[in-house]
Amino acid sequence: MTRQSYHEGLEQLNEEVLRMGSLVVEAVDFATQAFLKGDRALANSVIAGDDDINELSLWIEGKCLALQAQQQPVAIDLRLLHTALLVSLHLERIGDLAVNIAKIAKRMDRSEVAEPYMEILRKMSAQALEVLRQGIKAYADRDAGLADSLAEIDQPIDDMFKDILSRLLSHEKGESGEAPSTEWATHIALASRYIERMADQVVDMGGRVSFLVTGQLDGKYFDRAAPDINKRFGE
Amino acid sequence: MSTESLLDGWKPTAPGDVTPREESKMEGSPVRIEGVRAAAAPGTASVRNKVELKDVSFYYGDFKALDDITLDVPENQVTALIGPSGCGKSTVLRLINRMHEEIGHTRVEGQVLLDGRDIHDRDVDVVELRSRVGEIFQKPNPFPKSIYDNIAYGPRLMGVRKKDELDDIVERSLVQAALWKEVKNKLGNSAMDLSGGQQQRLCIARTLAVQPEVILMDEPCSALDPVATQQIEDTIEVLKEDYTIIIVTHNMQQAARISQFTGFMLVQETGEPGRLVEYGATSKIFTMPDREETENYITGRFG
Numbered sequence: 001m002t003r004q005s006y007h008e009g010l011e012q013l014n015e016e017v018l019r020m021g022s023l024v025v026e027a028v029d030f031a032t033q034a035f036l037k038g039d040r041a042l043a044n045s046v047i048a049g050d051d052d053i054n055e056l057s058l059w060i061e062g063k064c065l066a067l068q069a070q071q072q073p074v075a076i077d078l079r080l081l082h083t084a085l086l087v088s089l090h091l092e093r094i095g096d097l098a099v100n101i102a103k104i105a106k107r108m109d110r111s112e113v114a115e116p117y118m119e120i121l122r123k124m125s126a127q128a129l130e131v132l133r134q135g136i137k138a139y140a141d142r143d144a145g146l147a148d149s150l151a152e153i154d155q156p157i158d159d160m161f162k163d164i165l166s167r168l169l170s171h172e173k174g175e176s177g178e179a180p181s182t183e184w185a186t187h188i189a190l191a192s193r194y195i196e197r198m199a200d201q202v203v204d205m206g207g208r209v210s211f212l213v214t215g216q217l218d219g220k221y222f223d224r225a226a227p228d229i230n231k232r233f234g235e
Numbered sequence: 236m237s238t239e240s241l242l243d244g245w246k247p248t249a250p251g252d253v254t255p256r257e258e259s260k261m262e263g264s265p266v267r268i269e270g271v272r273a274a275a276a277p278g279t280a281s282v283r284n285k286v287e288l289k290d291v292s293f294y295y296g297d298f299k300a301l302d303d304i305t306l307d308v309p310e311n312q313v314t315a316l317i318g319p320s321g322c323g324k325s326t327v328l329r330l331i332n333r334m335h336e337e338i339g340h341t342r343v344e345g346q347v348l349l350d351g352r353d354i355h356d357r358d359v360d361v362v363e364l365r366s367r368v369g370e371i372f373q374k375p376n377p378f379p380k381s382i383y384d385n386i387a388y389g390p391r392l393m394g395v396r397k398k399d400e401l402d403d404i405v406e407r408s409l410v411q412a413a414l415w416k417e418v419k420n421k422l423g424n425s426a427m428d429l430s431g432g433q434q435q436r437l438c439i440a441r442t443l444a445v446q447p448e449v450i451l452m453d454e455p456c457s458a459l460d461p462v463a464t465q466q467i468e469d470t471i472e473v474l475k476e477d478y479t480i481i482i483v484t485h486n487m488q489q490a491a492r493i494s495q496f497t498g499f500m501l502v503q504e505t506g507e508p509g510r511l512v513e514y515g516a517t518s519k520i521f522t523m524p525d526r527e528e529t530e531n532y533i534t535g536r537f538g
Contacts, residue, residue, distance in 0.1 A: 069521040
């Protein structure tokens with residue numbers, strides 16, 4: 001094989017992105033469980049585990065820089081380095097959001113928990129975890145079709161987030177039952193927002209995977225106009 | 236609940252925003268950070284230096300060609316020297332196997348150490364030195380003999396006579412130089428009939444036949460096409476497991492690809508001697524060089 005250490009470096013980079021992916025899946029799984037069950041020990045393990053994710057993110061960034069500086073990557077190799085860097089940044093953000101949820105899990109007063117909200121948050125959590133798993137699978141399998149479908153499976157999460165916000169606001173207006181405390185409402189609003197943001201990060205990650213496979217920067221993933229981006233890239 | 240603790244979760248934790256605590260934690264972490272932060276600088280404890288230049292200045296007659304070069308070459312690594320034409324890169328190579336002595340009217344100041352011993356000491360045998368420090372030149376220079384005789388030439392000079400012993404050396408050397416498969420059925424053919432890239436790998440095999448410890452390469456790919464260049468680079472990557480390699484190249488991308496350490500040399504003003512402007516881990520030189528001159532050269536802003 002020619003350029004052996006270079007190709008081994010790319011392979012290693014790819015494997016570390018996947019390893020980071022599985023760490024982040026675990027963080028999201030545990031953080032949402034900790035939040036839903038009020039499990040402080042589990043929340044603490046998520047917070048402690050974030051260091052490993054951050055460390056891996058830095059390693060990936062350094063490796064991408066070194067390979068670009070030294071190996072003049074082109075075509076699929078160049079697209080992989082570009083994608084690996086951005087995917088690792090998305091994953092790192094998702095890990096941070098999991099930490100945020102774990103922190104809420106530690107602080108929230110359980111006596112105030114209202115089941116209708118928790119039921120929605122359970123569904124949101126499960127769906128967000130599914131979006132994340134599919135996003136990482138799309139990267140691992142270089143599956144542009146799956147990457148394309150992420151926005152669709154993310155949609156229910158956006159809807160549930162809006163539902164939670166409108167319920168909280170209507171409570172505040174006194175339209176249905178007793179108004180929740182401001183502190184509790186803030187926890188619920190933030191937790192649902194963090195889950196919604198996580199899934200959004202995965203949808204953007206899908207755009208990176210799509211670029212890796214097709215070489216096209218598609219604006220639909222990033223709320224930007226596609227033609228301009230493609231033109232700039234082509235120049 | 237205080238506002239501060241509520242907002243704790245909002246604290247921006249952008250990637251790259253590493254706190255000193257995290258930074259110090261990473262030092263001893265099991266994940267090895269390669270690339271920008273990790274490559275050990277030459278001269279650090281983990282790497283043994285095979286060749287060391289200490290305050291070396293060099294003169295061709297009255298002309299001072301090199302000024303005060305200090306350079307540690309780590310063992311079993313590829314060290315590249317880059318810089319514009321005439322900056323003294325090849326002169327540095329010559330000092331390491333005393334090829335400058337073939338020119339005459341030259342003078343060396345400072346020390347050139349091989350395994351800690353000054354190679355310019357009076358009792359160092361230059362023939363033995365050159366068998367320990369082989370050299371590959373810019374243009375392939377096979378002898379006008381058969382492939383076999385090219386490789387066997389050095390061992391025969393050193394007294395190897397037995398046919399099967401010579402056969403072994405020829406095969407081992409050609410395998411190491413990644414040429415064996417292409418020539419094993421025509422060892423009696425003239426070396427001059429090989430392609431340029433094959434001739435250069437033959438010259439590498441000829442050097443390996445006398446089992447050197449250090450291999451000096453003076454622009455070994457400049458006369459070769461991209462495919463042959465690729466083969467030589469692949470060969471170098473394998474050879475560094477067993478040999479210490481110092482390569483001079485005009486092709487700085489090549490230096491970036493194949494070396495672990497890079498030195499940048501420069502003549503500041505015409506007529507001045509060449510100096511070593513910067514030396515360090517290749518990953519650092521090509522991402523964050525310390526010196527502006529290095530940055531300007533490798534980014535194509537001059538030179």
